[in-house]
Structure formats: structure tokens, C-alpha cells
Amino acid sequence: MALLKLNPSFKDYLWGGHRLVEEYHKKYEGEILAESWELSCHPDGSSVLASGEETGMSLPDYIEKRGKEILGENCKRFLNFPVLIKLIDAKDNLSIQVHPNNAYALKNEGQYGKTEMWYIMDCKPGAYLYYGFKEEITKEEFAKRIKEDTLLEVLNKVYVQKGDILFIEAGTIHAIGKDIVIAEIQQNSNVTYRVYDYGRVGKDGKKRDLHIEKALAVTERVPIIKSKSSYPHVAECDYFRVDRLYLDGTITNQLSGVIGKESFAHILIMEGEGTIQCGDTILSYQKGDSFFLEAGSGTYEVKGSCEALVTTIGEKANPIRIGVDIGGTMTKIGLINTEQQLFAKTSFQTNAKQPWKEVVKEIGKQIQNLLQQENIALDQCIGVGVGVPGTVDKKNGIVLYSNNILWENVPLQKELEQYLPIPIAIANDADCALLGEMAGGSGKQYEDVVMLTLGTGVGGGIAIDGKLYDGKLMGGSELGHCVIVEDGEPCSCGRKGCLEAYVSATALIRDGKRSMEQEKESVLWEKCKYDCNNLTPEMIFEGEQEGDRISKELLERYRKKLATGIANLVNLFRPQLIVIGGGISIQGENLLAPIREMLETMCFGKAHGELPELKIASLGNDAGMIGASNLIFC
Ligand SMILES: [Zn+2]
Ligand SMILES: [Zn+2]
Structure with a gap:
């Protein structure tokens, strides 16, 4: 929990002025100041801490040091810091421009698009800006007018006054006019397509680049229709939420708010002076100041006079998650909704011989195809989770080792981000299956759950207090490799007597073959067409039902x-x-009922201890995908 004052990063673009220095107290030595980036983790200029023990540290470094948790739950869905907040002093006109939406930008620029909001902090009488088209125009006319320098004639000219708010959705053509000071809150992206620049030249004597083709592709050529209200907020969209704080200093001179775990808050002081307090930290403020409050900071108090904008990050409506389950023979991909339902899936064959880069590329391609087929934009997805059969370094997104697919030190997360620039998390596949069962299967509504998967090998996962238990050290738990018979049967791990060496499907088949060799009369011979290499666990369970003696003995053991x-x-x-x-x-109660009886006498405490419930997993092969898709919440 912390309240921090921020210092901005400065931009001296040619259309800037002196008002940010003279009126908004910006400490800037240069000639012209066009923009101050008040809340920024952008590589082109980030905010710097101006209070507290880490004074002088850049905001991205501070977040790195403190952990992404300080940004809040709602920020987990963003790969990068979600917003950029600027003060803009337009002494001259800004270029006519447009920003692409996420779908276009993710596909063509490899980064997010840009929706932005303007709050008019001050302007001279008669100041105006351009905001969309007056009337719908064709693409041909749009192109022709750019070429012939007559575009301004068809743009919607809006006269503005202090306090006006404009919401500029991606795809809206726009330009800030001269003599306006604006607070701009935008998606943290720098993709701008300039279509007209008043024929100006830059400091280097050259005209700035225009991006006509791309602008033609992304611009909405219709007048703006305000489709939904943001009330009671100043603005609200998938990327940011803005509220206004107001104290006139006399009738109202004190207010308090709460910063919860969902989001950090940025407070931009547009007018007034006073103090802001959170916990033991009290800082004074004046016009133009910026403050950052970590998520979960709790109550804060503002005293004095002020007009401020508070920016937080809201929840995304109808988010989709992507779950990937990489297996030795098949990789499965599913789309999961908020109800933990897997509503679309696909799969492709994998084998240990394929180079890992190819597998990751194929995962990226298959996800894109599945989304396209379901008509879902990538930006509707809040993250990808991947389950891998092996040991993973979850923190760094690296597959350390996988016996099944022969991967070693594979930077899976980084590689997949190239194809899907959204948050990606990875984990062991057995852990994913457990997470899946807890999210939408047999483990729903339980906090402490242990899962065993009885397949070719034996996997397992542990959840305590609703959270996966990983242990502090690399490698995780391996429930299937707890020894139950000292110097017992050899195990796939190279050791002896592991649980896996007795209760995996492989072990059951091994024991079945041995018994068959000794008992030529067993029905199992007939079932496997007199070749014991055809033996399956199902045959043994069938044999038991039919009263076959060796099947009964096998399953008893x-x-x-x-x-x-x-x-x-x-x-x-x-x-x-x-x-x-x-x-x-799949044997269900047939498998479990006798075990339940045995446990009554086998567990410590017998009748004095409470026995856990014993259930069959209910999601089947989907558990891994559903669980993986929940990793982004972990
Ligand atoms: Zn813009
Ligand atoms: Zn073992």
C-alpha cells in the first residue's frame, strides 16, 4: 500500500507552448513543452517517482520491484501497463490522425490499438477541434480529399469549453486544435496514422510521415453516434475508467475514497491546492500534480480545493480465456467463458520429434483460426494458459524439462507471445487438470483438494485454501512418485516402488500380462484375441464383472x-x-466404492478422523484446458 507522487516525462513537439510550465508548475528547462506524460510506463518516456523511499526510480522499475500485484486484479489481463495519461498544451494545431482498434493493431502492428479520452482543462475563446466526420463519406472521397488537401471541409468541427469531455474510440478521425490544454487518457499504445499535417515541416526541415493507406483501412467514415452513457463515470471503456473529484474549498473541502484490490488509481490535479493522505503518507498538491495509489491502498483523503481526474481500470465485459493442453500425442485448445464452460475447441497431433518452435507456432496459428471461426477478436481474450507434461518454471514461463515431448529449457511464454500478444501463463498439466476440476468440475466449492490422474503415468496436484500448492523450490510435487513399496517394481522415473509403478494403466497392464502367463484359462486371453500385447485396463475391469478369477485378483491388488x-x-x-x-x-464407482471402504481402516485415526470425499473427475479430457485457462487468475 502506497501513495506516491509522480514526475512526468516531457515532449517538445513543434506545436507545443509554455502553459504547462507557467500554469501547471512543470519543471522543464527547454524552449517549448507540448506534452507531459503524467502516468507512463511507455519506453518512449516513463514517469519517475517524486516521493517516498524510491524517489528518482522510474515507475516501470518500481512496479517490477514491488510486483505486478500493485496494479490490481483488473490489470492481470494486460500484457503491458494498460494506460498512458498526458497533459497536452496545443499552442498550434495537431495533425489530423486516426488510431486503429485492437483487432487491426494486434494483427498489423503487433501491439494494442488506441482508444482515448480528452478532458478540456482550459482553452481560449473560439477554440475548436476535429472529431469524426460531418456526414458519411466513401473511401474514395476520403482518399481524394486527403490528396487534394480538402479533408478539413468534411470533418466535424467542435467548439470546446473548459470541462468538456470527448471520447475518441479507435477508428475515429480527430485532431486537437490550437489554444487548448487537454488531459488525455489513452490506451498505452503509440500507433498513430497521420492523414494531414497542414503541410508543416519538423525541426529537421522535413515533413512528418503520413500513413494514408493504413488510415483508409481503419477509419470509420460515419458521423459519431454516442451509443452508450458512461454515467456516473466521466468515461468508461474496456481499457480505463475515469471519475472526477471536486472540492470547491469552502462548502466542500474534504473527501475520502477507497482504493481496492481491483485496480490502482491515478489522480491528476487539474485545479486547486491542498493535501492528500493515505495511511501515514501525507503529500501536498497543486495544479498539475500527479499521484499514484497502489491497488489495495485502502482509504485516502483529499483536503483543500481541487478538481481532479481519477483513473482506474475496470473489469472487462464477457471476457474469453484460452486454454491449451499440450500432450505427448495431441495438443488440445479450447475457448472458455466466465461460467467456466468450454464452448469451442480444436486439437492437432503432436509428437516428440517435432521441434518445439514448430509446435508453438502451430498453437498460435490454431488459436487464431479457432477465434476467427468463432468470430471472436483476440482483444476479447484476457489471457492464454498452457498446461505442459513436465517440470515448468511458472514465474519465467519456461518448460524446464518434459519427458513426454522431449523439451528442455523451452521459453514457451516468450515464444507464444510473438503470435498472441496477450498475457500468457504456463503450468504442469496435472496441476491444470486439478485447477479445471476445481473451477468447473468435481472440485467446485472445495478449498483443499488433492487430485490423482491414473493414465500412462500417475500425475497429481495439490490445492490448499483454494490455491495450487507448488512448494517454494523448482520442480513441484510428484504424488505419483511417492514410494509405497521399498525396492519394489521399477518405475519410469528410474527409481523403484513408486505409486505410479503400481496404479498407472501401464502398471495394471504389466501385472495383467504376468497373471495371464500363469493362467491360460482366463477370459482375458479371449478378450485380447490370444495376444497379451492387446490387453487393456478395460478388459480387466470387464473380466472382473464377468467373475474371472485373475481379473478379480488383479484389481483387488x-x-x-x-x-x-x-x-x-x-x-x-x-x-x-x-x-x-x-x-x-472411467471405471467410476466400480473403481472407487471398494477403495472408500478400505480407507475407513487405512487412514490414521480411523473412526476418529474425518475422511475426505472421494470422487471421479467430471470434466474428462477438458479439465486440462479449462484449468490452464484459469492460470491467468493464479
Ligand atoms: Zn490521437
Ligand atoms: Zn517413480
């Missing part, structure tokens, strides 16, 4: 070993729920 493993987990964690997933889990 199998359940006993599984119960031993589960009893150990109960004694370790005493969770509320144990979920069983993986191929073997």
Missing part, C-alpha cells in the same frame, strides 16, 4: 495399492476431497 497411496495423501494433507482422473477413472 490394484485397489489395495491405490488405497495405500490415497491413505498416505490423507495422512499428509487431510484434504476435503480427493479427485481421481485419467483413463482408469
Whole structure:
């Protein structure tokens, strides 16, 4: 929790003036000051801390040091810092320009588009700006007028006064006119397509570049229709929310607000003077000052006179998440909605021989295709989660090692960001399956859950207090490789007697083959067409139902070993729920009912201890995708 004063970064564009220095107290030595970037993490100029222990540190460095959590929950969906807030002193006219929307910018520029908002802080009488078209025009006329320098004739000229607000959605043609001071709140993007620059030349004596082709592609050639109200906010969109604070200094001279966990807040003082307090920090303010409040800062108080804009980040409406489940033979991709429903999916074959770069590229391509097929723009998606069969460094997004797909030190997150510039998180696939079951399957409404997946191997995941438990050290837990028989059966991990060596599908088949060799009368021979290499776990479960003696013995031993493993987990964690997933889990109650009985005597405390519920995973093969898509919330 912190309240910090910020110093801006300065821009001396040719159309600037002196008002930001003379009236807004900007400490700037140069000749002309066009813009001060008040809240910025942009590489072209970032804000610098002007109070507190880290005075002098840049804002991006401070966020890096303190952790992204200080930006709040609602910022998790942004790959980069979401907004850029500027003061603009237009002594002269700015160029006529347009910004692309996210869909176009993500596709063609590899970054977000730009929607912006203007608050007219001051202007001379008769000042105006351009905002959209007067009437709808054709693309041909638009192009012709740019060429013949007659574009201004068809633009919507708006006379402005102090306090006016204009919301400039991406695709709207616009220009700030001369003699206006503006507070601009915008998406943190720098994609501008200039269409007309009054024929001016820059300091280098050259005309600035125009971007006619791109502007023609992105400009909405219709008059602006105000489609929705932002009331009670000054402005509200997917990218920022702006509110106004007002104290006249006499009738009202004190107010307080609360900064919750959802978002940080930026306060821009446009008029007045006084003090702002949060916790033990009290700072004085004057016209032109900027303050940053970390998410979760709690109550703050403003005393004095002031007119200020408070910018926060709201929730996104109807967000979509993307879940990817990379497997040894198949990679699955799904789109998940807020109800944790997987509403569209696709898959493609993968194998250990494919170079990892190709696999990642294919994931990027398949996601783009799936979104296109479902008519969903990438910017509707708040993140991608990827489950990987192996050991991962979640923090840095690196797959350290995967036995199944033979990956070693693969920078998966960085690589995938090239194709999908939105937040990406990765985790072990068994952890993803657990997350999925907890989000939308058998584990819903439980806080402490342990999951075992009984497949080719045995995976597992642990959730405590509703959160995945990873341990502090790299490598994570491996429930399938807890030893239940000292010097027992050899395991795929190179050790002996692991749970996996007894309760994986592979182990059950191994034991089945051994028994068949000794019992030539078993129905299993008939089931596997007299070749024991055809044996499957399903055949053994069928055999048991049909009364086959060796099938019954096999599964009795199998359940006993599984119960031993589960009893150990109960004694370790005493969770509320144990979920069983993986191929073997399709046997359902047939598998679980006898184990439940065994657990009553096998767990410590017997009747005196509470036994967890034992359930089959309900999401099947979708659990991994649904769980992965929830990683961005972790
Ligand atoms: Zn603009
Ligand atoms: Zn093992």
C-alpha cells in the first residue's frame, strides 16, 4: 500500500507552448513543452517517482520491484501497463490522425490499438477541434480529399469549453486544435496514422510521415453516434475508467475514497491546492500534480480545493480465456467463458520429434483460426494458459524439462507471445487438470483438494485454501512418485516402488500380462484375441464383472495399492476431497466404492478422523484446458 507522487516525462513537439510550465508548475528547462506524460510506463518516456523511499526510480522499475500485484486484479489481463495519461498544451494545431482498434493493431502492428479520452482543462475563446466526420463519406472521397488537401471541409468541427469531455474510440478521425490544454487518457499504445499535417515541416526541415493507406483501412467514415452513457463515470471503456473529484474549498473541502484490490488509481490535479493522505503518507498538491495509489491502498483523503481526474481500470465485459493442453500425442485448445464452460475447441497431433518452435507456432496459428471461426477478436481474450507434461518454471514461463515431448529449457511464454500478444501463463498439466476440476468440475466449492490422474503415468496436484500448492523450490510435487513399496517394481522415473509403478494403466497392464502367463484359462486371453500385447485396463475391469478369477485378483491388488497411496495423501494433507482422473477413472464407482471402504481402516485415526470425499473427475479430457485457462487468475 502506497501513495506516491509522480514526475512526468516531457515532449517538445513543434506545436507545443509554455502553459504547462507557467500554469501547471512543470519543471522543464527547454524552449517549448507540448506534452507531459503524467502516468507512463511507455519506453518512449516513463514517469519517475517524486516521493517516498524510491524517489528518482522510474515507475516501470518500481512496479517490477514491488510486483505486478500493485496494479490490481483488473490489470492481470494486460500484457503491458494498460494506460498512458498526458497533459497536452496545443499552442498550434495537431495533425489530423486516426488510431486503429485492437483487432487491426494486434494483427498489423503487433501491439494494442488506441482508444482515448480528452478532458478540456482550459482553452481560449473560439477554440475548436476535429472529431469524426460531418456526414458519411466513401473511401474514395476520403482518399481524394486527403490528396487534394480538402479533408478539413468534411470533418466535424467542435467548439470546446473548459470541462468538456470527448471520447475518441479507435477508428475515429480527430485532431486537437490550437489554444487548448487537454488531459488525455489513452490506451498505452503509440500507433498513430497521420492523414494531414497542414503541410508543416519538423525541426529537421522535413515533413512528418503520413500513413494514408493504413488510415483508409481503419477509419470509420460515419458521423459519431454516442451509443452508450458512461454515467456516473466521466468515461468508461474496456481499457480505463475515469471519475472526477471536486472540492470547491469552502462548502466542500474534504473527501475520502477507497482504493481496492481491483485496480490502482491515478489522480491528476487539474485545479486547486491542498493535501492528500493515505495511511501515514501525507503529500501536498497543486495544479498539475500527479499521484499514484497502489491497488489495495485502502482509504485516502483529499483536503483543500481541487478538481481532479481519477483513473482506474475496470473489469472487462464477457471476457474469453484460452486454454491449451499440450500432450505427448495431441495438443488440445479450447475457448472458455466466465461460467467456466468450454464452448469451442480444436486439437492437432503432436509428437516428440517435432521441434518445439514448430509446435508453438502451430498453437498460435490454431488459436487464431479457432477465434476467427468463432468470430471472436483476440482483444476479447484476457489471457492464454498452457498446461505442459513436465517440470515448468511458472514465474519465467519456461518448460524446464518434459519427458513426454522431449523439451528442455523451452521459453514457451516468450515464444507464444510473438503470435498472441496477450498475457500468457504456463503450468504442469496435472496441476491444470486439478485447477479445471476445481473451477468447473468435481472440485467446485472445495478449498483443499488433492487430485490423482491414473493414465500412462500417475500425475497429481495439490490445492490448499483454494490455491495450487507448488512448494517454494523448482520442480513441484510428484504424488505419483511417492514410494509405497521399498525396492519394489521399477518405475519410469528410474527409481523403484513408486505409486505410479503400481496404479498407472501401464502398471495394471504389466501385472495383467504376468497373471495371464500363469493362467491360460482366463477370459482375458479371449478378450485380447490370444495376444497379451492387446490387453487393456478395460478388459480387466470387464473380466472382473464377468467373475474371472485373475481379473478379480488383479484389481483387488490394484485397489489395495491405490488405497495405500490415497491413505498416505490423507495422512499428509487431510484434504476435503480427493479427485481421481485419467483413463482408469472411467471405471467410476466400480473403481472407487471398494477403495472408500478400505480407507475407513487405512487412514490414521480411523473412526476418529474425518475422511475426505472421494470422487471421479467430471470434466474428462477438458479439465486440462479449462484449468490452464484459469492460470491467468493464479
Ligand atoms: Zn490521437
Ligand atoms: Zn517413480
